[in-house]
Amino acid sequence: MKPLVVIGGGPAGYVAAITAARQGKQVTLIEQKDLGGTCLNEGCMPTKSLLASAEAYEKIKQAEQFGINLPLEQVKINWDGVQHHKTTIVKNLVKGISYLMKKNSIKVIKGEASFLTNHCLAVRNENHVEEIEAEQFIIAAGSEPASLPFAPFDGKWIIHSKQAMSLPAIPSSLLIVGGGVIGCEFASIYSQMGTKVTIVEAADQLLPGEDADIAFTLQEELEKKGVAIYTSSSLTEMQPKDKTALFKHKEELHELQAEYALISIGRKPRVLGLGLEQVGVHFSKQGIDVNEHMQTNIPNIYACGDVVGGIQLAHVAFHEGTVAALHACGKDKSVNYRAVPRCIYTHPEIASVGMTEKQARSEYGDIRVGEFSFTANGKAMIANESVGKVKVIVEPQFNEIIGLSIVGSYATELIGQGTIMMHGELTTDIMEDFIAAHPTLSEAIHEALLQSAGQAVHS
Numbered sequence: 225m226k227p228l229v230v231i232g233g234g235p236a237g238y239v240a241a242i243t244a245a246r247q248g249k250q251v252t253l254i255e256q257k258d259l260g261g262t263c264l265n266e267g268c269m270p271t272k273s274l275l276a277s278a279e280a281y282e283k284i285k286q287a288e289q290f291g292i293n294l295p296l297e298q299v300k301i302n303w304d305g306v307q308h309h310k311t312t313i314v315k316n317l318v319k320g321i322s323y324l325m326k327k328n329s330i331k332v333i334k335g336e337a338s339f340l341t342n343h344c345l346a347v348r349n350e351n352h353v354e355e356i357e358a359e360q361f362i363i364a365a366g367s368e369p370a371s372l373p374f375a376p377f378d379g380k381w382i383i384h385s386k387q388a389m390s391l392p393a394i395p396s397s398l399l400i401v402g403g404g405v406i407g408c409e410f411a412s413i414y415s416q417m418g419t420k421v422t423i424v425e426a427a428d429q430l431l432p433g434e435d436a437d438i439a440f441t442l443q444e445e446l447e448k449k450g451v452a453i454y455t456s457s458s459l460t461e462m463q464p465k466d467k468t469a470l471f472k473h474k475e476e477l478h479e480l481q482a483e484y485a486l487i488s489i490g491r492k493p494r495v496l497g498l499g500l501e502q503v504g505v506h507f508s509k510q511g512i513d514v515n516e517h518m519q520t521n522i523p524n525i526y527a528c529g530d531v532v533g534g535i536q537l538a539h540v541a542f543h544e545g546t547v548a549a550l551h552a553c554g555k556d557k558s559v560n561y562r563a564v565p566r567c568i569y570t571h572p573e574i575a576s577v578g579m580t581e582k583q584a585r586s587e588y589g590d591i592r593v594g595e596f597s598f599t600a601n602g603k604a605m606i607a608n609e610s611v612g613k614v615k616v617i618v619e620p621q622f623n624e625i626i627g628l629s630i631v632g633s634y635a636t637e638l639i640g641q642g643t644i645m646m647h648g649e650l651t652t653d654i655m656e657d658f659i660a661a662h663p664t665l666s667e668a669i670h671e672a673l674l675q676s677a678g679q680a681v682h683s
């Protein structure tokens with residue numbers, strides 16, 4: 225088959241490259257930095273490693289509740305050790321991608337790619353510029369942190385997520401601007417490590433887009449750890465000289481000093497510098513325009529992952545990368561966004577799929593809601609993790625499950641069950657009869673389904 229070039233070695237790009245190679249294509253992948261992209265090097269993996277360290281620390285502090293005596297005053301975080309754990313995991317995962325490239329005979333070129341024509345790219349690296357021709361292209365150039373116009377990143381005080389995960393020491397205080405997924409994950413990491421954290425969020429709840437009372441459970445837990453949370457608040461000024469931020473909360477102006485200010489207000493697709501104008505690929509600052517096959521308006525050029533905007537998650541990038549590659553190889557594949565799980569790795573975790581209660585009420589009117597709290601779940605009690613609940617949303621006509629939200633321990637693992645229910649368009653009539661193993665956290669899902677039909681046993 226004719227050659228195909230992938231731009232970007234993150235989740236969208238490396239999966240697209242492997243998929244196309246397995247279809248028999250001759251594939252070249254161009255990456256300007258490290259294989260694995262944001263996800264492996266600056267996103268999903270390093271943050272989850274920091275969270276795991278923070279949670280291990282939290283659990284050790286609860287030793288006595290499990291009947292274990294420890295000299296707790298001697299239990300301390302070794303920040304260099306935390307960083308070492310993180311970098312080791314990242315290095316191993318990146319090596320794994322490199323191995324997959326070799327195994328699938330994918331040629332990897334280091335450099336920055338930009339289009340010259342719709343069949344030719346210029347690839348620049350430190351030493352030279354190389355021209356690469358191909359029949360088809362898949363753009364998977366990802367995204368980068370969005371900044372505030374009056375507070376550009378300086379890496380010293382005003383920082384983005386990549387910088388926040390490699391600070392020289394655990395900060396004494398941290399201002400987080402933006403209480404979305406990334407902001408809440410960092411609030412969880414650092415508050416558990418002893419940092420005085422303040423979140424300033426413009427919306428009227430943390431995690432806008434998630435179910436309000438699920439997000440509120442997280443807010444309460446963060447507050448118990450000493451996090452100060454200001455929702456419906458907007459940042460008005462940043463004064464790097466004296467590390468002071470000004471923000472408005474309920475018409476009142478607040479002044480806050482913090483060792484660092486993390487701006488986590490979203491990520492913008494990396495659409496500039498790719499030479500898209502050169503070849504006439506349609507794009508805006510929201511991302512590259514694509515159809516359901518991830519094909520741009522130029523038929524031999526595809527785009528997938530964060531660079532197309534939409535849902536900026538690694539698993540969505542995997543899916544879009546697969547669809548782009550298969551369609552480029554002649555398969556009739558299109559993307560399916562019906563059941564995309566959304567996971568937030570805070571403590572407690574949050575995970576959801578489908579609609580929130582509010583969204584479902586506005587679309588279906590008279591919905592049914594089933595809930596079950598982990599306070600009544602034996603496995604959660606045993607683990608000392610009984611904060612949280614499962615909430616299931618059911619539409620009135622067919623009893624179809626149209627949303628599931630979980631806040632609590634292992635929510636991000638449990639949500640797989642909701643994803644399958646939603647993907648398979650299952651109804652509560654089917655799901656009420658399933659047997660959940662005992663004792664498990666999954667029982668809470670079963671009970672929430674039963675409760676939606678007024679049949680709950682344990683509540």
Ligand SMILES: Cc1cc2nc3c(=O)[nH]c(=O)nc-3n(C[C@H](O)[C@H](O)[C@H](O)COP(=O)(O)OP(=O)(O)OC[C@H]3O[C@@H](n4cnc5c(N)ncnc54)[C@H](O)[C@@H]3O)c2cc1C
Pocket residue numbers: 231232233234235236237254255256257258259260261262263264266267268269271335336337338364365366367385386406494497498528529530531536537538539540541569
């Ligand atoms: C702090 C943080 C935590 C996150 N946690 C999660 C999580 O837990 N779960 C989850 O699902 N998602 C998470 N994400 C989001 C996830 O990282 C992204 O959705 C995912 O990485 C997108 O994959 P991608 O391949 O589209 O882009 P990227 O991973 O950004 O990869 C794009 C690659 O393209 C390269 N590139 C760009 N332009 C060029 C060019 N011109 N030439 C050559 N190479 C180029 C870049 O160097 C980069 O390596 C997180 C993100 C952040 C920032």
